[in-house]
Amino acid sequence: MCNEYDLELKRYLFNYYGNLLTEDEVDIWNSIIEDSKKKSFFKKVKWRKKDKIKFYQDTINRLLKEHQQDIFINRCSICGALARTPEAKICRNSHKKVNDVWVEMNSIK
Numbered sequence: 635m636c637n638e639y640d641l642e643l644k645r646y647l648f649n650y651y652g653n654l655l656t657e658d659e660v661d662i663w664n665s666i667i668e669d670s671k672k673k674s675f676f677k678k679v680k681w682r683k684k685d686k687i688k689f690y691q692d693t694i695n696r697l698l699k700e701h702q703q704d705i706f707i708n709r710c711s712i713c714g715a716l717a718r719t720p721e722a723k724i725c726r727n728s729h730k731k732v733n734d735v736w737v738e739m740n741s742i743k
């Protein structure tokens with residue numbers, strides 16, 4: 635397993651499937667966000683980087699394992715990029731989804 639989680643996948647899952655997080659996960663997530671807002675040079679950081687990575691990795695793995703049927707990973711079949719939202723019809727490399735099939739833009743007349 636790599637020691638960096640997929641940042642795009644994290645953003646996608648936490649933004650669009652946050653309702654599938656447990657109460658504990660929401661508490662931890664809020665705590666991490668609060669921590670990241672502390673601006674002082676002398677701030678006492680509660681969350682070390684490796685602990686944050688582990689939390690996100692574990693949570694992503696749990697969501698994908700336990701909520702396979704609830705989560706739609708909107709990934710472009712041409713380039714493999716994750717679309718911004720579950721409903722997006724265009725990927726970040728400008729491929730377009732037409733009738734649920736990803737196509738190259740220049741193939742559309």
Ligand SMILES: [Zn+2]
Pocket residue numbers: 710711712713714715725726727728729
């Ligand atoms: Zn694409």
